[in-house]
Amino acid sequence: MAVLIYNGHTEQVCIDEVSISRQSIRHPSTGEVLGHKETWAVQATKIDAGGDLADQLTALEAAYAEDGHDLSLKTAADGTVLNQLDSSAAADGVKVTQRPSFPTLKGAEHVNFRTYTIGAEADFYDGDPDLLLDDQQWSYQIGQDEKVALTMSGKLATKGGVAASGYFAGRDPGTPEGYTRGPTSYQVNDDDTEMSYSYADREHWQALPAGVLVGGYTTAVSETGTGRTKKIAGRFVGPTASVDAAINALRLSGRRLLNESITEEPFGGAKSFSLAYEYSNRGTLEWRETVTIMPSRERQIYHEVLGGGAAVRQTGGKTTARASVSGNALGRTMYPDFPPGLWPAMYLTPGGERLSRKGPTRTADGNHTGYGISWNREYEFPLNVVTRLPRIR
Numbered sequence: 001m002a003v004l005i006y007n008g009h010t011e012q013v014c015i016d017e018v019s020i021s022r023q024s025i026r027h028p029s030t031g032e033v034l035g036h037k038e039t040w041a042v043q044a045t046k047i048d049a050g051g052d053l054a055d056q057l058t059a060l061e062a063a064y065a066e067d068g069h070d071l072s073l074k075t076a077a078d079g080t081v082l083n084q085l086d087s088s089a090a091a092d093g094v095k096v097t098q099r100p101s102f103p104t105l106k107g108a109e110h111v112n113f114r115t116y117t118i119g120a121e122a123d124f125y126d127g128d129p130d131l132l133l134d135d136q137q138w139s140y141q142i143g144q145d146e147k148v149a150l151t152m153s154g155k156l157a158t159k160g161g162v163a164a165s166g167y168f169a170g171r172d173p174g175t176p177e178g179y180t181r182g183p184t185s186y187q188v189n190d191d192d193t194e195m196s197y198s199y200a201d202r203e204h205w206q207a208l209p210a211g212v213l214v215g216g217y218t219t220a221v222s223e224t225g226t227g228r229t230k231k232i233a234g235r236f237v238g239p240t241a242s243v244d245a246a247i248n249a250l251r252l253s254g255r256r257l258l259n260e261s262i263t264e265e266p267f268g269g270a271k272s273f274s275l276a277y278e279y280s281n282r283g284t285l286e287w288r289e290t291v292t293i294m295p296s297r298e299r300q301i302y303h304e305v306l307g308g309g310a311a312v313r314q315t316g317g318k319t320t321a322r323a324s325v326s327g328n329a330l331g332r333t334m335y336p337d338f339p340p341g342l343w344p345a346m347y348l349t350p351g352g353e354r355l356s357r358k359g360p361t362r363t364a365d366g367n368h369t370g371y372g373i374s375w376n377r378e379y380e381f382p383l384n385v386v387t388r389l390p391r392i393r
Helices: 053-063 164-171 240-249
Strands: 002-006 009-013 018-026 033-047 071-075 081-085 095-101 113-124 131-142 148-158 179-188 194-203 214-224 227-237 257-264 270-278 284-294 298-303 312-318 321-331 348-358 371-381
Touching: 009 033, 009 053, 033 053, 033 131, 053 095, 053 113, 148 164, 164 179, 164 194, 227 240, 240 270
Parallel strands: none
Antiparallel strands: 002 009, 002 071, 018 033, 018 131, 033 113, 071 081, 095 113, 131 148, 148 194, 179 194, 214 227, 227 270, 257 270, 284 321, 298 312, 321 371, 348 371
16 A cells, blocks of 8 residues: 655555656757656545545545645555655646546445546656656556565667767666665667666565564455455464464554464474454445435326226326335444434334344454444325435445
């Protein structure tokens, strides 16, 4: 996971949901590189946290309603800055080119999560008269071990007499501390004035815990519309005390343990383990409501004709209007409150309100989660009903 920060607003995103590119700003006559335009594109999913999805979306839209603020991408684990658009260094500041928009609405969208897009850009006049082209693109991934991989690709063109390969080598910042450079690709033309390149820098794997002889582990966070789960799984070999200490060090404090499996192998002091934790702090894990409206209509009456022939249809009085509201919700540590009726109780049909609670499930740590409720209300109105929409949490 990563965090996107703009205008004092922090948003959790998956790191591969952010795309960053730089395009050369060139002199219209000479073709020299005057600077670059850096563009950020974000397509992410906001998961409901605390049953206030609508409020979260409002805060997101408010933050990106203004131009002129720094835009930063940081790791969620330790806050390391991966990239930043510095508004004060840009010619006209950072511009939000795509305010938060919500292009899709499917499945549980607008109830438990929303997919959104954001775009921003800034111009920087930091060019070099020796360059005729300098385009770059960054992409980030995060592995199951939660280590970051940065892939960098680009194209470079220089004036005659300036070696593209030498220019690139002179400005390459090298591999960051704690990273290893992976696959690389460099292609240079015969005149050494044009160059295409790509490389990947990957964070180091973690060292083995003290006393453990062999082993490793992976972590993965899965997200759905109803919650997030973090799974830690691996295998350690060594003295029993060291292996147990290594496994215990991986346990998450303050998170509900959903499932635990530790298997001791018969020989060699090895243990395989799997720990699954609830990775969401929201109180309501699931919320769903359906509203059905049946408007009033004219009643059609048919009269038989004496002596035979087709029946005669006449229009009688109007029927009453009807509506039904049904839904269910799932609480994390307690039963959610039943929502109030959408219409006044005076319109409820006799016996038309049914409220029920479903018992929770027991988790691996002996606690309970998944407190379910459901509701169904039937209404009847003398005239047409005022339309109401399903509520979201």
